[in-house]
Amino acid sequence: MITTNVEFTDRSARLDEDVCQRAVHARDARFDGVFFVAITSTGIYCRPICPARVTYPDRRRFFRTAAEAERAGFRPCLRCRPELAPGRALCDAVSRLAVAAAHRIAAGALNGRSVAQLARELCVSERHLRRALERELGVSPVELAQSHRLLLAKQLLADTDLPIARVAYASGFQSLRRFNAAFREHYRMPPSALRRTQRQTRAGRDGAGTLTVTLGYRPPFAWYELLAFLRPRALPGVEVVGPNRYTRTLRIGDCAGVISVRDGAHANGRGYVPGDRRTGHVTVDISADLIPALMPLLSRVRHLFDLDAEPAVVDAHLAQSGMAELVALRRGLRMPGAIDGFEVALDVLLRAGDVRPAAASALARRIVCALGEPIETGIPGLGWLAPTAHRVADAGAAKLEEVGVPRLRALAIAATARAIADGRVRLDVGSDVDGTQAALAEATGIARSLAALIVMRAVRWPDTLPADDPALQCAAGVQDAKSLLARAERWRPWRGYAAQHLYTCAQTSAYSYGRDPSLRSG
Numbered sequence: 295m296i297t298t299n300v301e302f303t304d305r306s307a308r309l310d311e312d313v314c315q316r317a318v319h320a321r322d323a324r325f326d327g328v329f330f331v332a333i334t335s336t337g338i339y340c341r342p343i344c345p346a347r348v349t350y351p352d353r354r355r356f357f358r359t360a361a362e363a364e365r366a367g368f369r370p371c372l373r374c375r376p377e378l379a380p381g382r383a384l385c386d387a388v389s390r391l392a393v394a395a396a397h398r399i400a401a402g403a404l405n406g407r408s409v410a411q412l413a414r415e416l417c418v419s420e421r422h423l424r425r426a427l428e429r430e431l432g433v434s435p436v437e438l439a440q441s442h443r444l445l446l447a448k449q450l451l452a453d454t455d456l457p458i459a460r461v462a463y464a465s466g467f468q469s470l471r472r473f474n475a476a477f478r479e480h481y482r483m484p485p486s487a488l489r490r491t492q493r494q495t496r497a498g499r500d501g502a503g504t505l506t507v508t509l510g511y512r513p514p515f516a517w518y519e520l521l522a523f524l525r526p527r528a529l530p531g532v533e534v535v536g537p538n539r540y541t542r543t544l545r546i547g548d549c550a551g552v553i554s555v556r557d558g559a560h561a562n563g564r565g566y567v568p569g570d571r572r573t574g575h576v577t578v579d580i581s582a583d584l585i586p587a588l589m590p591l592l593s594r595v596r597h598l599f600d601l602d603a604e605p606a607v608v609d610a611h612l613a614q615s616g617m618a619e620l621v622a623l624r625r626g627l628r629m630p631g632a633i634d635g636f637e638v639a640l641d642v643l644l645r646a647g648d649v650r651p652a653a654a655s656a657l658a659r660r661i662v663c664a665l666g667e668p669i670e671t672g673i674p675g676l677g678w679l680a681p682t683a684h685r686v687a688d689a690g691a692a693k694l695e696e697v698g699v700p701r702l703r704a705l706a707i708a709a710t711a712r713a714i715a716d717g718r719v720r721l722d723v724g725s726d727v728d729g730t731q732a733a734l735a736e737a738t739g740i741a742r743s744l745a746a747l748i749v750m751r752a753v754r755w756p757d758t759l760p761a762d763d764p765a766l767q768c769a770a771g772v773q774d775a776k777s778l779l780a781r782a783e784r785w786r787p788w789r790g791y792a793a794q795h796l797y798t799c800a801q802t803s804a805y806s807y808g809r810d811p812s813l814r815s816g
Contacts, residue, residue: 327379332368339363344374361433361441377445392430394724401593404439405466464588503582508575511601514626517557530659531678551581600628615784620795635721635752636683660697686711713737721752759789769796
């Protein structure tokens with residue numbers, strides 16, 4: 295299937311209709327979210343795996359995104375539910391500007407804000423931003439934002455018992471009237487009619503007011519390996535990583551609360567089962583206080599767990615590039631992202647040098663208690679919000695030294711916090727990778743290998759390779775960065791996933807990533 299999937303790596307090219315027809319006929323789950331099929335006789339668009347679709351091939355039209363299908367006048371299927379489709383990984387398919395804009399719009403950047411404001415954040419003109427999205431994705435920024443809001447609203451109406459007014463605001467609409475009008479215009483029914491058609495039992499909210507939402511991904515998914523990577527790096531008091539669940543506190547804007555993520559495919563003990571709606575999705579339990587920030591929250595969860603990855607394509611490429619044994623051991627290995635970029639930077643810098651994991655965790659606990667914010671959760675082990683870049687920058691290196699952080703490490707952490715707080719460094723998905731890495735190294739004085747490790751997770755660029763990292767060189771069986779880069783040419787454009795395989799393989803040994811000698815504490 296590798297040659298088939300190549301047809302979808304360039305969004306500027308037309309979809310290959312023959313390939314799409316074959317994927318639809320086979321209901322191949324690997325194309326779920328890669329494209330959508332619209333039926334001209336019904337006016338409905340579906341996922342390629344839709345169980346209800348039976349029609350003649352000449353009545354099908356194919357679109358790369360749900361937004362394009364809706365712009366053409368089609369409404370989403372009520373059975374396969376396009377809003378649950380895994381998002382198409384855009385990193386290699388569109389320009390960097392379109393990537394950055396699309397990710398920020400998906401996270402709610404245009405909810406209550408203008409296209410001009412987003413363009414200023416991206417350092418381009420409003421006209422150029424509109425032109426880039428029209429060319430690369432086929433829709434305007436406003437249309438893309440509208441599709442994200444409506445699809446999220448449709449999911450909440452179908453799967454939860456949230457009042458319609460709360461659904462509207464949680465989906466990013468600024469007024470109930472505008473929500474009702476947009477919903478009627480796009481879906482040809484009022485929101486209340488859609489809710490009446492959903493007869494299945496809703497997950498809804500429990501007695502404590504927790505909202506439950508599902509997020510799709512493309513199997514296979516090395517869930518336990520991902521949790522094993524996150525567990526030793528969890529911020530004490532902020533994150534708890536259990537056998538099959540990730541739980542943490544977080545603040546988004548004025549909203550603070552708790553989320554808990556579990557994987558349906560592993561919860562049932564059977565692994566992924568095609569056609570079983572309980573598998574191929576993670577379930578996110580969200581405390582009521584975070585519901586107003588739902589759109590950016592779900593975007594961050596997708597980022598952390600790399601839910602938009604295409605593992606079949608990545609695994610096949612790496613297996614053919616000399617990593618077949620590692621791939622066979624951990625099919626569907628994800629490249630962990632981040633809920634917050636500064637948290638990744640803090641973790642990497644605390645573990646740099648020859649610091650043992652237990653010592654790094656002890657330092658992290660002291661920093662959380664000194665610079666984090668207490669929060670009442672009722673959950674053992676969770677009682678703090680993570681320190682923000684602004685709070686650490688205001689406290690400075692002296693405060694970090696007071697809680698036991700060695701001087702060189704404290705200076706590096708404080709410099710990183712200042713660079714992020716004043717906007718010199720943006721650790722956002724879609725940011726320019728080389729520019730961010732260079733700016734981070736220049737502003738903080740840390741080694742480029744550490745900057746690359748931070749960027750790899752915070753920006754989630756799949757071709758990032760921290761070639762200067764001695765731990766990665768050791769895991770790859772080479773002696774220097776030049777040799778590693780030469781070997782890694784075969785792994786492109788997924789060198790980040792190859793690095794994750796090597797890090798995961800080495801994790802059982804006495805190893806800590808990011809051994810920068812300049813940060814050794816003696």
